Amino acid sequence: MSQFSTLTALPPDALLGLMAAYREDPRDDKFDLGVGVYRNEAGETPVMSAVAKAEERILKTQTTKVYEGPRGNTDYCAAIENFVFGEGAAAVKEGRTLSFTAPGGCGALFLGTGLMKRMGVKKVWVSNPTWPNHPNVVKFTGLDVAEYAYADPETGELDLDAMLTDIAKAERGDGLIIQGPCHNPTGIDLTVEDWRKVGALVKERGLIAMLDVAYHGFANGLDEDVAGVRAFIETAGEALISYSCSKNFGLYRERAGCFMAVGESAEGIAAAATHVASLARASYSMPPAHGAAIVATILGDAELRAEWEAELTQMRERMISLRKSLAEQLVSKTGSNRLGAVAHQNGMFSQLPLSKDAIAAMREKSGLYMPNSGRINIAGLNTKDIPAIAEIIAKDA
Known part of the structure; x- marks a missing residue:
């Protein structure tokens, strides 16, 4: 047999x-x-022209293919932190953030759900509807999935009251995944004020939220698209964040993602970083380098960035x-x-x-x-x- x-x-x-x-x-x-x-x-x-030029530069200058370490490209991590938290953000200066290069946005989601489990989460709430891999990753991690209302399909608009009502049913210590700009599959987004309301409820209920930012720059602009994310963090105080460069840099096959977290204390974030490194080591060991290097090269050069x-x-x-x-x-x-x-x-x-x-x-x-x-x-x-x-x-x- x-x-x-x-x-x-x-x-x-x-x-x-x-x-x-x-x-x-x-x-x-x-x-x-x-x-x-x-x-x-x-x-x-x-292939985007800025990407092609960055790749050409990388191929001419690289001298090794050695591992970059568990965090991956630290210039890349810093650039994505600036995207999400803002240039000169107090949380970054005070050591209250962490960032790890991840194998795509999905790899970042895996790190986030794994960290949720180590933080004691048993159940993770996702929007109805949502990207199908959200519940897949949650279940693979061994956690239960629950759903909160999100969009009214007949009107094509957000049903914020129903969303808040469902999130309020979550128990203290539950996890929550909220999509950033350009919700998949609906295209229906929260306003900045909506983000503040959700952030206040998350803090009140003691939930552990992960914000999934996969389409940054596709809605209204780079700063405009993360205004709600920043408002949530300001209100809730803490968050996990998964970020993908697949769409906005066109790096689908390069698997350039980033997992981040922001907390209220540097000590808590330092402890969390050791667990993220442990999760990464047990799954993919070291992150891919090429996609992250492309992004870091573009964002580190004024002409390429423009x-x-x-x-x-x-x-x-x-x-x-x-x-x-x-x-x-x-x-x-x-x-x-x-x-x-x-x-x-x-x-x-x-x-x-x-x-x-x-x-x-x-x-x-x-x-x-x-x-x-x-x-x-x-x-x-x-x-x-x-x-x-x-x-x-x-x-x-």
Whole structure:
């Protein structure tokens, strides 16, 4: 008998299956709104010019491939801390922060949930809906998952009252994951004042919050996008943070993430850092270096940083334009404002209030591919296809 005969095959990943079905569809007129990467008007995900120049510089100057240590690239860590906490932040000066290079945003989430477990957390609350890997990582760590209300799918707006009501049900010492700008899958974000209210409730209830910042710069701008995160930290006093450079630097395959924490005492943060190092050692041992080096090189050079920020601005403005165009077409072709909220949401994703049957019909009859959740990748659109896509959605919405 095979040693593997005790294993039962797991069900295939639904999104990967959708991507495969799209590739195998022989129709010329087909549309893929499921893939979760940024695409330009030509449907490509190119290497950003600032990234290419930074890589060239790194390859010319590097002299070793030796490990960088558990924290990874310390210049990178410092740069991401500046992004999140702000230049010259008091918490950084006072030694009340920690930062570790991680294998992507998911690696940072793993460190955060592992630290939560060592802090005594038994249950972690995630938004409904949320990115599917949030509950996956929590469960893998051996913790229970609970959900708090977040968005009203019919209005396409945040339901803050329901969110706060559910979070208030959490027990002292529970964990909480809150997405930063450009919520995945809804595109619906908290205002700065909303962040303060959530932060006050988290402090009052004694919860351990992790803020997942995966689309920094995709909503309104670099400083604007973290204003809410900073307001939460100011109000709550302490937080864990996972940060990803996959989207805003286009470093998907380089796995450039960062795990951070901010606390009320330097002593507590120093102790936490030893546990994060222990978690990293037991899982991936040492973090990858190349992606972090690219980011550190760009952010450490004024010319490269300006070039990167200009590219990021173009990406953001393109998505905003696509949102407005799609919303206008949907409202026009449906004769209803029901789907018009897409224009006011942020980032790469929106979740359309469509039934599974309607989504299946669009796929089978018209070659429009999206997950059964109704999540669409705004950056997967292009201007010329929007009228046709809106027409397909209007027929079955």
